[in-house]
Amino acid sequence: MGQGDVPERKRRALATAFDPVFYRTVYDDIARVGADPFLHYVETGWREGRDPAPWFSVSAYLERYPEADGGDPFAHYLLRGWSEGCEPSPSRHRERFLERIGASRKPITIAPVSTPSEVEIPEPVASVHVDPDVHVEPDLLVDPDPQGEPAPDLPPGLTLEAARALIAADFDPAFYLSANPDVAAAGQDPLEHYLLAGRWEGRDPRPGFKAADYLEVNPDVAASGMDPFLHWLVAGRAERRPLRFELGFRGRIVAGLVPLQARMAAAARAAAGIAADRPRGLAPLSAASQAAGLHVTFSHDDFTKRIGGVQLCLQAESKGLVRRGIDHLHVFPAVPWPTLRPAGGRVPLGVVWNGRTLGHFAVGDILKALGKRRAGPRTTLAVHSLLGHEIGETLDILAAAGARRGLFWLHDFAGLCAGYHLMRDEARDCGAPPAGSAACRVCVFGPGRDLHLSAHRRLFEALDLTLVAPSQAALDTWSAAPDAPAATAVQVHPHARLVPSGRFAEAAEGPLTIAFLGMPSAYKGWPVFTDLAERFRDDPRYRFVRLGSAAAPGAPADHIEVSVTADNPHAMREALDSARVDVAILWSLCRETFSFAAYEAAAAGAAILTGPDSGNIAAFTRTGGHGLVLPDEASLFAQFESGAVQSLSRKVRRPEICEIEYSGMSVDLLEALS
Amino acid sequence: MKVLVYSSFTFSYLNRARVLYQTLRRFHPDWETVALITDEPPPGFVFDPASEPFDRVVWAKDLGIEAFRGWLFRHDVVEVCTAVKGPFLHQVCEAGEADIAIYLDPDTALFAPLDPLVEMLGASDILLTPHLIDPNDDRASILDNDLSASRTGIFNLGFVAIRTTGEGARFARWWNDRLLAFCYDDIPSGLFVDQKWCDHVPALFDRVKVVRDPGYNVASWNLSKRKVAITRDGEILVNGATLRFWHFTKLGPTGDVMTKRYAGDNFEVYEVWRWYKEAVAAATDPAIPERWWAHGQFDDGAPIAKPQRVLYRERTDLQAAFPDPFAGGYQAWWKAEGPGRNG
Structure with a gap:
């Protein structure tokens, strides 16, 4: 869709985007004769090649887009150029302007600190009633000289000292230190750090103001190169500019999602850096044992090293096994994986034996060690999580251990989807809809769903598994899922009461x-x-x-x-x-x-x-x-x-x-x- | 019932078109899919139509357009990619290759089958989707959306579907004729490529159906009045209707800003966009330069400025003197005697 050229719309667009402070600052003759900067620009300024804002160069735009010739290039950009992909270039006066108002990205030499009473601070603009339908000239709110007769050497905008004082009044030092532990650890003054570095590094000055959000919702500010917080203080607040697009936290989650393939690739790279330990470390698995049996478990990590719900379950399980004189073999991936591991590309697996971590070993070595073990009176198994495991390897290890009968714990829903919390795009409960549904096709976990479903189906088909749910609610979710693998039996067994x-x-x-x-x-x-x-x-x-x-x-x-x-x-x-x-x-x-x-x-x-x-x-x-x-x-x-x-x-x-x-x-x- | 679907694009849009055709194949593997391309493959990119997710390619230069090189030069990339839609559609009708022909922009994608459209074409010959099916209420939305549609066209021509006989065929011939002569972005003259012309369709033709189902042609320009929901049954709904196809206009920061402005906290909209961006990224071949268009430059590689096209478009003497303006003659004239003589 294109944009037309309607006079009222054109006037509104120009009035909104035009920067009178910039215009008066860089064109001294305008300030000198006391001309209205906006009217001057509209009537003659653009014809003279003057720029209307620090982020827009009239001459550069015309050079790049000759089709804009014949009218005001700024109006061309605002009314249609932006929607057609035209890109403006900054005014050649921009740096001079930013320096003069104390908002340059260049290193700033901080003048001796003035107390607020020594500098001229504009009226608190937030208290000005602004009708949203009435355009407010921002220069009226920040001009330190209401008479309109600035002394020749003084910029009509803010001085550096005034900018500092203005920022200080709305800066939250406690928040800044809390959000930036590196600044706190270095013992730096939070305001000084923000003024000198933080504001150009995208750090935020107070709760509720995020520089990145402000720049996104106000692209003209981003194009100007101004410090966004300073812009908000001197102009944006009075203009009632939005601080952000109100996407809600779910929208923000979706915006930050990393594709599943990229997550899996990162895990594979991390795993490639893990070297397998020598197989002799697995000797305890093969040693003659007087144990009453062997219990093999699988989960996503080393339960002896980390803390969490699944780890607590495994710790209790391990202690209970020791008390009953049963050997416990626990297998886990050497590095965390976001999903089950697809076939191909073998990586070492971690091994815990009777509560002691033995190291990381090649799957072949684990199979050999189990093969040497004299068959015990009974072997059971419990799968707590298959994240990071390749189903073929899992079944091989269980076969080598002689384990066919056991438990599948429903700690999460990885048996139904790679998104094992059943959170579509990590933003909303999805309820495990049919795998081919439109919801699954748009979800970031969609590409991993088949991998999880097929691997778990293979697991349940190959073994005699009782599905154990820690709650009826969990079992109900599993049972209602149209693609859920079928277990031999199901049982609810709460972790506590x-x-x-x-x-x-x-x-x-x-x-x-x-x-x-x-x-x-x-x-x-x-x-x-x-x-x-x-x-x-x-x-x-x-x-x-x-x-x-x-x-x-x-x-x-x-x-x-x-x-x-x-x-x-x-x-x-x-x-x-x-x-x-x-x-x-x-x-x-x-x-x-x-x-x-x-x-x-x-x-x-x-x-x-x-x-x-x-x-x-x-x-x-x-x-x-x-x-x-x-x-x-x-x-x-x-x-x-x-x-x-x-x-x-x-x-x-x-x-x-x-x-x-x-x-x-x-x-x-x-x-x-x- | 034989259905033919086509899209019109250049190689810089091949990534988006691939996503569209992938979704078409998923839902309608039996429909014939055609890629109408007005471009030439960039150097270093090997174009193998057999490995693409469409059935066949039709090159614009093979449409039989009279004095093609000169005609092509009169248009910029958007103008020409929309202009060729008419001739192709007309030729499909003439050839009797299909019972139904559907055009979809390359930056659309299907989320559910389009079977209801086929049903609608039992009682109608021409289907169009308006930009807006509900009026906006607030001033900013009216300025952005309603008035924009008033200027550029009531119907969005990212989609049109016809029966290839009867009024559908009559429409295709008329559209062909108009687009061959008047497919320009010239809003002051009442033109906006192929789209503005279709404001006339309900007046000029019978058996026209305006599709007012909110599940079709969802885009940033109508999000102010469309709420997207994703159910636990796995359906994507727009104002309660099944989402059929989305129009992902302006992939990039400009589109993001417009989407955020109107989707607000309707995060399901961002989920749909997230998927699309990932799918397009996966379909992108790095061998194709981002803004590639073989016809954006003279034969010697110098870029063609819009005023050079516009002047050629307006002056029949230049068209007669330089039947192939991409070759050096017109360029030399521009510099020596035309507006380029002043540097």
């Missing part, structure tokens, strides 16, 4: 304490929590905290350090109780198959607020009366706006504190297998 302690939560005075638990990742609902905390951060009714092992830079919530480990599995529950947390926001965007966090929150007496897509969190909350399952994010915000959420306080609810009793995981089920 709540045991009432007879002790009731102590009520706290002061604001309602709202907590986010664990990793600040999108699929755990961190963007929803941060949006909520930013919206109500100054509301005295609420206090926002985040409980986790590492601080999240720039987070709008106080950090309470908590590390859950095998030695201290109750750390989160204890921290929640000690911080008197009233409400835990467990707004997982994906279907949680169990959620230790939900059990920890409920055990500590915190009410749970969750959404409809959170799987077992929603089921646990609903069936146990542990809080509220809200229909959408708008309802969550409404709870806080109205104050209805106050009904979930410890003071009102007086909840009973519970202990968390963990199950024996696979060990509970092995007897049945044998």
